[in-house]
Amino acid sequence: MINKVVFGAEEAVRDIGDNAVLMLGGFGLCGIPENCIHALLKKGIKGLTCISNNAGVDDFGIGLLLKTRQVKKMISSYVGENAEFERQLLSGELEVELIPQGTLAERIRAGGAGIPAFFTPAGVGTEVATGKEVREFHGKKYLLEAWLRADFSIVKAWKGDTTGNLVYRGTARNFNPMMATAGKITIAEVEELVPVGELDPNYIHTPGIYVQRIFQGKNYEKRIEQRTLSK
Amino acid sequence: MINKVVFGAEEAVRDIGDNAVLMLGGFGLCGIPENCIHALLKKGIKGLTCISNNAGVDDFGIGLLLKTRQVKKMISSYVGENAEFERQLLSGELEVELIPQGTLAERIRAGGAGIPAFFTPAGVGTEVATGKEVREFHGKKYLLEAWLRADFSIVKAWKGDTTGNLVYRGTARNFNPMMATAGKITIAEVEELVPVGELDPNYIHTPGIYVQRIFQGKNYEKRIEQRTLSK
Amino acid sequence: MLDKTGIAKRIAKEVKDGMYINLGIGIPTLVANYIPTSLNVVLQSENGLLGIGPFPTEQEVDPDLINAGKQTITMMPGSALFSSAESFAMIRGGHVDLTILGAMEVSENGDIANWKVPGKMVKGMGGAMDLVASAKHIIVAMQHCSKEGASKLLRQCTLPITGIRCVKKIVSDLAVLDVLPEGGFKLLERAPGVTVTEIQQATAGKLIIEGEIPEMVF
């Protein structure tokens, strides 16, 4: 098997330069590539386009890169909980493209799967439809949406083996599997890196063919946004 | 959880009538719903349209339904190994629509995923493109292909629980997961039916939402087409 | 007049055995508390889970297990986890039986506006546009009027819309109404203590009243 292991986050992101288009996995703060985000922060590259369902919070996740003004554009479905984000958006420092969540997920899958465009009903009749082809199938209207691809996809998995096979855990899976398929280079950080042969081939979520670099991350904080307990 | 268990194959196929459009899982004879095929044979319904990657062999799989002339039309990617099939095709008794394998898989996925059409490069410039819209994206030509849906999808899994969650084994997975999503009614036969809670939620291949009926099959023959051994 | 709990309780009565349901953030999330335990239903979370369970105890809290509102949750036995692409394949493919969500405005032909208010910070539509464009059955939980008393059940939405011709039923603080395929809000039930006249005054869109309108029974 092909060995994809790199030493750590800094080596993994070594060739990500200014103005790169990145995909970053996660939903809210769940399943985000914490180690790589910190490495990008340290690296200080600017002008990034970040495709990610959310934009983190003020002091965690992609929010950290916003604070340092490293992000030029966010492509997301929901960017709710971030005051610095709001400030930059209103001042015009930050561009934002909002995409319905299912369309975002499917456009990323399409990018990885070599499907340049597909029809979806989400957004018909709304401002999302502006400038897009509308076509009726079986009496219902649909929009034509294009694939999304990235220079680098950065995903976070629970376990991974040295050849890049990945397994996610719980709802930390979310956008990670599709993003893993849609990057020219896909970087995976995992909580536990295991030898080849240890993951059951029948239960692999992301086959290693999609992953170019993998490393075992450290000091995962896994911050919770809404700690909600039963009474 | 919602209980989807039916008594057996005969009950599972009880309301499949003449001229129904069926999807049947499997690749060659690997991962085919043997019990349901036998129940359809016994039921004797006619005029079936069968969407299945292959058409079985003369005396096994869908080949059995061909022998009894229950099939009006096959929609497949490869129908190689079947003399009776060839006879019916040449005599005009059987209609055949051949679709590139990846397009077939993706059209079925699209049917389940509510995507009425998508662009794919397979078949551009060939007779498969006849009558289809061709469009160029990023300098490459693609065909517009439509979703496929069925009245009944019949799939075979390794394990399943009473609410319809399914796990496949090895390469017997093949077309089964997409087909499970694309039937108005999806019937799953499994080698082992387990109580709810026994399958790890993290490793389910087909979530139960797609399955309307499930039962534990019996007497699986699992015939091998090309028994090839290392020397 | 119903409070939020009342709206949630009334919507819970619409739930039928065997349903797969997606609950939006806010009042819709409360509905889960009032679904009779005799019914077998499965709650979908669009971030990738079928089978949402109760909120966790302190010991059960797991940062890898959240719902679409980013709240910590648990899983029911028989749950299944999947990616966001698979989740919206489910939604778009019409496999979810019932979608319950909030709205700022609904028009008499079933258009819904619930994602954007001009002049205010736009947070994004999240999964709402996919849900409303795809759902077989949509029930909206909403206030009948704004704080200023303006009707939110309109002839046409004034806010940017989330989806067209999709809302099938509304449960507001004042009433239960069907949105008819040919257009119009058909009054089905009054909230306790609310008169038909009050509902008429609070509804700017076309209101259809046929026969005696019963008071809700819980």
Added chain:
Amino acid sequence: MLDKTGIAKRIAKEVKDGMYINLGIGIPTLVANYIPTSLNVVLQSENGLLGIGPFPTEQEVDPDLINAGKQTITMMPGSALFSSAESFAMIRGGHVDLTILGAMEVSENGDIANWKVPGKMVKGMGGAMDLVASAKHIIVAMQHCSKEGASKLLRQCTLPITGIRCVKKIVSDLAVLDVLPEGGFKLLERAPGVTVTEIQQATAGKLIIEGEIPEMVF
């Protein structure tokens, strides 16, 4: 002149460390036997496996584990199993580095015909159209001429084609040739004992010969 094994051996030399490879049925399958064990490569089977291993022993035979040719196989450590949709997502998305397949005809602009002969029973294209339309790099294993001596490297294909402008390299029983983007078969190597003149006579399409053409080295 090369036999089937020779063609397979020569193609194996095109394989580079770290490649993901899809091998078609026939000669391409044989290539696996000649890839140096020092190279780390992964073989994809389009019915849903990355990491094809050797054929099984009698004890290892598993009816749930077959390749795209329906032969029983084993898995290498580090394998991954997936659905047909995922498999062709991989292929269509350009994640497979090298596709090796057979052909009945190739044209000088890279069109390939390998699925249908008019008048003969049509078995279907299987995954061939997806593979040729999607692959980053395609090597064709083929006989240079038919049994009757007619060239199969043509100006234009005469048989129904499988894909257009996709073949990059040909290894035949007589020669190794690149198919140039601007059209034409560029002769790279001669099979042992085969002369340039023989290759010229066997090639109906535009043949480009520059300088000395070496004999293949194994």
